Amino acid sequence: MLEPLATVDHMLLRPEGKGTIRALSRIGYELPAAIADIIDNSIDAEATRVEVTFLRNDHEITAVTIADDGRGMDMAALRTGMQFAGRTDHDAGDLGTYGMGLKSASFSQSKTMTVISRQSGNVVASRWSVEAIDNDWRCEVLDPVKAGNVFDELCLRGKAPSCGTLVIWERLDRLVVSQQADALDEYLSTAMPRLEAHLGLTFHRFLESGALSIAIVVRHERRALALPRPVRPHNPFHYPNPGASGWPKALDCEFPGLGTLSLDAHIWPAGSSADGFLLGSRKGVEHQGFYFYRNNRLIQAGGWNGVVKGDQDPELLLARVAIELPPAGIDVNVQKSALQVTASQAQALLAASDGEVDLEDFLEAARAAIRASRRTARGPGTAPAVPGQGVAMRIRRAAHKRIAGAKQAEEIGFAWGELDDGQVFNLDLTDMMIVLNREYRQAILDGSSASAADAPLVKLLLFQLYKDDFGRQRSSRKLREHVDLTNALLFEIIKIRLKDHDD
Ligand SMILES: Nc1ncnc2c1ncn2[C@@H]1O[C@H](COP(=O)(O)OP(=O)(O)OP(=O)(O)O)[C@@H](O)[C@H]1O
Ligand SMILES: [Mg+2]
Incomplete structure (x- = not known):
């Protein structure tokens, strides 16, 4: 046991602001995951509508807003909500746990995050910026009247809810695109479908039940029209009939x-x-x-x-x-x-x-x-298998002639690759390959030199042994057992050769 050391003094060590934020902003949020984290809070606040808006000009995204019609916050709730790891009492059914999502997701994408919330007719608003954090963690409290105007203008446009919350990200350092014409359009044309796919998957159960709707809007500052793109549910288990009887x-x-x-x-x-x-x-x-x-x-x-x-x-x-x-x-x-x-x-x-x-x-x-x-797709009369790459051309031609004559054939190739210890070879039925363990190459070659077409005997014998399995005639469990047994037998030889090489 370590002898207890006596405390002689204390040092008050607040986290250094800029460094903390720099580290926090790099914990690996992608834009869709960051927005999903903000929407978690909307769901916990029992929102039925969420709107994600990208405000843009010709060259850049100037702000991202996430608006909801949830229960909103009063000043006390906003205070805790803005605090890093602030303690909120969560129900067991809530999505929030750490008291971090709002801050960590926001700072992963932006340098300024504003929250405006309306509850029982009152508006409260507050702002975090990297500078404010660096200024001894002083979170700004904002003018509620002006914030109310912004809320009316931006929160669920045209129909600002009587209660709800608007999160605004500005100075979006992660969403910068080049100044070239069309660069932003190009970025948005791939980023928006990705965002829709991610949100539609993450929240598919909420969207399917009708409890929640999410829309994504891209709004150009000089154009009036901006069509919301509704997020559709993407259910990863929604298929008409299972792919095998007895399942799920x-x-x-x-x-x-x-x-x-x-x-x-x-x-x-x-x-x-x-x-x-x-x-x-x-x-x-x-x-x-x-x-x-x-x-x-x-x-x-x-x-x-x-x-x-x-x-x-x-x-x-x-x-x-x-x-x-x-x-x-x-x-x-x-x-x-x-x-x-x-x-x-x-x-x-x-x-x-x-x-x-x-x-x-x-x-x-x-x-x-x-x-x-795959068997069905290939149908009956499947082309016969012949040895392919990894075997000398002369042997391949001869094999083709003997096995397939003038007919079309399907090639099975050979490669040296990474396999588990003790595994001498494996079948890659998808890529039509027989893979040999690179670790045992010297032992398999047993003195011959390595080349693209080395170990022809081993390769051709494995080919003869398993060529039909590439046409999938054995059940997969039986095949696996057979491959395991062959591997075990071959490994007995490899072990002896490895030992001889060591000696
Ligand atoms: N849209 C919102 N509506 C109402 N309250 C909100 C909203 N967003 C945040 N809050 C309040 O702010 C708190 C802090 O949010 P934050 O996302 O940082 O942490 P969390 O949701 O408690 O936990 P987690 O880190 O797991 O997300 C929430 O618990 C909630 O009380
Ligand atoms: Mg949260």
Whole structure:
């Protein structure tokens, strides 16, 4: 035990303003996540309407406003609300937890943040700027009459609510585009659909239930007309029929530190171009994985939290799992965009089960579904497989002649890549490749020199052994067991060779 050290004095150490804000503004909010964090507060204030407005001139965005018709704030609430990590009593059903979102999201995008709020006919207003923070954290209280005028003009335009809140971001250092003509139009043409997609996904349950509507408006300072773009719900689980019979299934998971969680394991139908599947991307492959919801707000949209290697496995394209989190007791990052999962929690997720099938079975079923769809897409009379890149051209030609004659054939290539320890090779059924473990290249070559077409015997034998599986004739579990066994046998040789090399 360390001997207790006596205190002899105290130093009052307030956080240094500018440095704190610089650090805070770099915690990694993207614009859509920052705006979502502000909308969380509107939902907690029971707003039914939210309007996000981008005020612009020809070259720049001069302000972003987020307006709601929620319950608003009085001066005491505004004071706590403006304070960093200010303590607000939250209900279990609230989206807010840290007392930080308003400030951290605002300063991630801007250097000045103003809040004007109306409650029971009274307007209160306050402003934070980087300079004010640097000036000993002195938050400005603003003239309520003038603030009331701004509220009437900007809050839910044309129909300012009797109570509600308007958040204004100015000096938007993160939204600067070049001064070139059209640069801003170009930026907005991609940024606005991205924002709509993010908000529509994050709040899809609120939007679907009709409890909330969100609109995005881009308003040019010299033009009167600005059409609001309504945010549509993008439900990542909204498909007509599942991609495999028997799914979705609810799997129970004993989640360390939280108790029982229910995992709703879904398999999307293959080939979907539905909005909920693509979620604004081209193929949807980055949207596989876990969808964590808390109080109906989507916290994490996809990704496997280390439970599955990689987050964009083409074989798991169709696999999505919805998980409801309890209101408290789980580590969510400040941006509310991801869940921090410990190693033992990841293990628990993998072991989730309904007594008959577990998460691994689900992953296998999702893999089988995508393979089955590819098989159907290719149809009967599929072209025969021939060895492709990674084998000498002479051998490839000879093999093609013997296997396919003059017919079309599908090539299976070979590559040296990164694989797990003990794994000598693996099949990449999507990219039609046999991957050999780069770590064991010397051991496999056993004295021969490395080249693009090295290890022809091993490659051709693996090709002969597994070529039919690229046409997906075996069930995926059986195939996996077979690959594991072959790997284990080959690894026995590798181990001896590695030892010989060491000696
Ligand atoms: N639009 C709003 N309407 C009413 N009150 C608001 C609004 N925005 C902020 N507040 C008040 O300000 C407080 C601080 O908001 P802030 O987003 O910083 O923290 P939080 O929501 O409590 O927690 P979190 O950091 O998880 O978002 C809120 O708890 C709420 O009381
Ligand atoms: Mg908040």
